[in-house]
Amino acid sequence: MAVLRGGKSVLSIVLSVAFVLSLAACGSSSTTGKTPVAAKGSSTLRWWNNWGDTWVKSFDPAEITDSVSIANVNLIYSNLVKADYPSLKIIPDLATWTVSSDHKVYTFHIKKAAKFSNGDPVTADDAAWSISRALLPATKSPVATTYLGEIVGAAEVAAGKATTVSGLKVVDAHTLQITLKDPIAYFLGTLSYPTADVLDKKVMQGKAPATYLTNTCSGNVGSGPFELVCLNNGSGKSSFYPSGHTSFTKFKPNPHYFGKKPKIDILGTFYAKSDDVYHAYEANEVDGTPVPGADLARAEKLAGFSKKPALITDYITPNQTLPPFNNVNCRLAVAYAVDRENINNKLLRGTQGPLYDVLPPGLPGYTGRQPDVPYFDLTKAKQYLNNCPGKLNNVGWAYQDTSTDITHEYNAILGNLHQIGANLVLKPLTFNAWLNVVGGPTMNSTKSQERITENLWLDDYPDSQDWLQNLLTSTANYDIGGFKNPTFDSLVLKGNTTFNTAQRASIYKQASKIALKDGAWIAVGFAYNIYVINPRVHGIINTASLPQPIGNDWSNVSIG
Known part of the structure; x- marks a missing residue:
């Protein structure tokens, strides 16, 4: 993914960011506006991933091409599978799977305990609908065919010749079968990209692609480890953060998450440049930062320094x-x-x-x-x-x-x-x-x-x-x-x-x-990836992608 890095993995992005060359950012200027501050002694992770612009480009998984958007979306939504770092393997997220001997048919078994943040159960129909939605011309995804194009029938949907992907078969409420055109060695990897993230069909049917999720905080109903903290049910950035403040995203644990529940909240303030993130770390406003090249020698001596x-x-x-x-x-x-x-x-x-x-x-x-x-x-x-x-x-x-x-x-x-x-x-x-x-x-x-x-x-x-x-x-x-x-x-x-x-x-x-x-x-x-992460943060490690929770499990992360 194009990154600030990128792509998602994330974080294009990561991401991913994710990030990019900007990992080496130098000194900084101060931020402007009213910057949100986590309460002293709170269990809030003051996130350092939101920088490069004043807001995410998209909250819609079907639309995402950059690491900053992916970093936020990955907290909210789940996929059938996900990439694990530092092992560089694809591991189960919502589902386990089996593969046919010709490597063309994948059968996914969705965990029966999986629910969206509003309590709706996650079904195979939700997963199939989400993939078809991403490919529909009306969604205008710039990348759906890049990551989902090998599924039988994907091209027909993208061309407007069909509305559902013929290579997707809902076997039962918790079983989805995906058939590929060719036996490709990387399919589980490409499936892990947000274009296949599972949305709540009941919530999203009839909603405008791209703009609805990006402009409506409460519309982001996912099955990931966190959910957004929304100010209201309206549209616009004021549904995410108060007018007059520096822009930020705030997350709390998803009470219906199928895995082990996180024990922390996350506050992600936006910064114009990576230089500003480093300045914010020095001012004790964030819990981690990419390390400026000019300060590398000094940063190497700090607790929480890592280079990968x-x-x-x-x-x-x-x-x-x-x-x-x-x-x-x-x-x-x-x-x-x-x-x-x-x-x-x-x-x-x-x-x-x-x-x-x-x-x-x-x-x-x-x-x-x-x-x-x-x-x-x-x-x-x-x-x-x-x-x-x-x-x-x-x-x-x-x-x-x-x-x-x-x-x-x-x-x-x-x-x-x-x-x-x-x-x-x-x-x-x-x-x-x-x-x-x-x-x-x-x-x-x-x-x-x-x-x-x-x-x-x-x-x-x-x-x-x-x-x-x-x-x-x-x-x-x-x-x-x-x-x-x-x-x-x-x-x-x-x-x-x-x-x-x-x-x-x-x-x-x-x-x-x-x-x-x-x-x-x-x-x-x-x-x-060169970071200093505040010693008060436990359970996050530096990887070949972005800093990740140990074992891909946010319940391992604690503050204090």
């Missing part, structure tokens, strides 16, 4: 459908001009590691630096620039202006390009405005038709397919740069249906090299 390699990639996407980056020489001029070692190890002080691959370390198919894919070489970069029409003069470069370190990083990259005679100009965007650029289906969707953008991806689920297919195949929603290569597509599809891990990794390596040598994917770095 993250499934987060920092990369650059050129728009191949418009000049100048429809010319491969222009793309490779940028790819060979980026000084990854200096940017990640020195400028960002090791909060990121240099990346020469599509995949981050930790996923099958990752290879690291190779001699025949782009690396820092100004001589080669200059040679490619000489064959680039227009020589990259006065080309705008979009990026999310959500941390000081992101701005520093991309100024450094522009400095690298200036050394070879290229002149590009940064275009700072808010997080939600940047999401309009990178959220698909093309970079031409915005009025300015961006030529090149900073990009970040946090795993939606821990599988290499989430990068290679979802970001780079010809029909992918997130192939915003317009990369089209039949050989690449064929290799990725072959890898998707290969169940032997070593063979699958080998196939994905071949595909990655094609995208890198084309300049379709210009790698910069892979992020570390």
Whole structure:
């Protein structure tokens, strides 16, 4: 997912965030407005995940493409399955499952104790209806076919030719059977994305997609461990928090949760930038923070400090459908001009590691630096620039202006390009405005038709397919740069249906090299999740995705 990180896992997001390069944020400015404060000595977790804009982009699971939205939604809603960190496995959430010998039919058994926060039972019909709803054209989900498209009949619903997915069979009140078009190795992972979160059909039928849940606090009736604390049953942000206050989301334990009940509340104040979160931590307003690169040495000595390699990639996407980056020489001029070692190890002080691959370390198919894919070489970069029409003069470069370190990083990259005679100009965007650029289906969707953008991806689920297919195949929603290569597509599809891990990794390596040598994917770095979490918080650990409750169980988290 596009992240602030991303994607969900979350937290795109995580998420997920999730997060992203902004994990390395520097010093901060103070926040404005009336900031909500948890009562002293209370069992309220003062959450640090809401930053980058003033509100979530969406509370509707079918609509979500970013880590901040996913982080909030994951507290409210449940799925049939969920991704577990740090094990990187898919585990039961609402259901256990069995799989047919041909890997095409999954039978899910929903826990009979599962209920929504209003007391309604969770049924197989709710699950089937939620998936069909996500795919309906009226829902206008930008990602439903990305994550649910392999289910038989999904394409017909998305095209408006059917209203229910034929590959979904409600066997009984607690049994759902899902049939796939092909035997894919990653299905449980893609199912774990919020597009398959289970909604209460009784509550949601007839409600407007996207806007209803995002604008109506009380409409968010889920079966997750928490429920929102709402001020009223009306619509608008004032149903979530009082007018005149800094925006926030507040959660309390779901009294009908089927698992062990959480013992804490959660208060998530919104901050404009990650820099502001660090400032808030220093002021004892939040219980955790991403660590600024400038303060890394000092933070390493603090109680609650942790640093983990993250499934987060920092990369650059050129728009191949418009000049100048429809010319491969222009793309490779940028790819060979980026000084990854200096940017990640020195400028960002090791909060990121240099990346020469599509995949981050930790996923099958990752290879690291190779001699025949782009690396820092100004001589080669200059040679490619000489064959680039227009020589990259006065080309705008979009990026999310959500941390000081992101701005520093991309100024450094522009400095690298200036050394070879290229002149590009940064275009700072808010997080939600940047999401309009990178959220698909093309970079031409915005009025300015961006030529090149900073990009970040946090795993939606821990599988290499989430990068290679979802970001780079010809029909992918997130192939915003317009990369089209039949050989690449064929290799990725072959890898998707290969169940032997070593063979699958080998196939994905071949595909990655094609995208890198084309300049379709210009790698910069892979992020570390670097946090300080207040010692008063117990039961939350840092992972390759985002800080998570131990055992994926919020009942393990306590304050004090």
